[in-house]
Amino acid sequence: MKETYIEDFEAWKKDFTFSVDIEVRFSETDMFGHLNNTVPFVYFEQARIGLMNELDIMGNAMSKEAENIPVVADLQCDFLGQIFFGDTVKMYVKYAKIGGSSADIHYMGTVNGEVKLTGRGALVQINSKTGKPVKWSDSQLQLVQ
Amino acid sequence: MKETYIEDFEAWKKDFTFSVDIEVRFSETDMFGHLNNTVPFVYFEQARIGLMNELDIMGNAMSKEAENIPVVADLQCDFLGQIFFGDTVKMYVKYAKIGGSSADIHYMGTVNGEVKLTGRGALVQINSKTGKPVKWSDSQLQLVQ
Amino acid sequence: MKETYIEDFEAWKKDFTFSVDIEVRFSETDMFGHLNNTVPFVYFEQARIGLMNELDIMGNAMSKEAENIPVVADLQCDFLGQIFFGDTVKMYVKYAKIGGSSADIHYMGTVNGEVKLTGRGALVQINSKTGKPVKWSDSQLQLVQ
């Protein structure tokens, strides 16, 4: 396993408890006949927000009136196998590490139980007006743990 | 010509004076090997906003602080020929008719001079808070004519 | 009702029997805070292919090896109300009329029972090599009726 964000793959894999099912759309394929490489990041976002909603961690952050919003600091994806139209991707997501105002979020996408995508990315909570980082509140921290 | 929004095709075609050049992206193709049918509407929007900027008609409408914003009321597109990766689409756009608070906007996309796409759609100016239609101002009307 | 493809709205509405549920993705919103106008056509395609799969009408058409493929001849969409992040769109689709090698397909998108989108578009079956229209077979016609 060359992915530096995964120490023990089997342990890492078992640690996911939340996932969303995503059917590959025809418009997400490209002329090579498979899922275009830009699309997994759309799936990452869908799964990530699904988890944040499930945990109720961001309050009204996903609205125009939000004071504090989560922004993506970095993203990476490893493509372990091609994904095709007709596939349903089970997109797993978890909080892997929590910082003061940031979080490291990990992703795994499987098709019929086979891992096709792994990934990670840091998220930072910022003030929507100033753009400055905002520390997680105690209640947010409790929801994540 | 079956398109009901075009009376005299040659006259309609000559009436365009503004266009933007758009290179087809690889990610916009699908597994049929051509431009996916959902993408021309992205090109329509790019050309439409290009024209609105050129005319300086919408003021700060394309910003979060805008009081009045243009919203799409309907859209249609006729696909006259397939478009492929490597093609550059010359996307023409014009105001075809102006109403009180709306406008009918027409589109034509050519590749190497051959018409591949025609289309139209109504735009309505609304108040971003109330969602209610807002009449075009005299200065806006002057800019369009 | 200004939509020329709808004669009697209540009858037209009742005539739909197939739909797919689509959750609005955050990446599908734009800075106006609502679903971008280019996205409903992606939903149309997802619902249309869902229906074609349900009817098993296109055989292996959605694969690279397909001899005959369905291509979009035209598309239109009427935006009756704004759609927002957090909404689930129930996307209805039906075959409204069958031609020799084409079909007119109608669409209706609702959120919490309220109609937000209506639309239609013609589909033509073509030979993937020659690009020429291919008449529907008897078995295809039976599946649609």
Added chain:
Amino acid sequence: MKETYIEDFEAWKKDFTFSVDIEVRFSETDMFGHLNNTVPFVYFEQARIGLMNELDIMGNAMSKEAENIPVVADLQCDFLGQIFFGDTVKMYVKYAKIGGSSADIHYMGTVNGEVKLTGRGALVQINSKTGKPVKWSDSQLQLVQ
């Protein structure tokens, strides 16, 4: 600089010689009012293919008939600053390292000279039928150097 793929930022920056200019599309923004985090990967692909065309390195690889095609093995992006509608992104791309059948490609996106995005990703040349890696030919290697 936390990005592990950049040793000396100023040297890394100066090493880019190829770029494409990309205007941010309205449909690429999200309700937070900035470029959605999934879009830079679309820009990466556009720049990468632009460079491959410039070098004429992939022959007919970007066609349906291609024997050997380049596929993305991994991708990562660091978001150093927000990008907004109205911005033009100068998207730089370079071959940073060449392996037997793969290449490490680096990316840098600037707006008005300010670095907003950095990234990298490995590309592998595979046979389109077998999916197996294919060594770069001597002529391909010459074109990249």
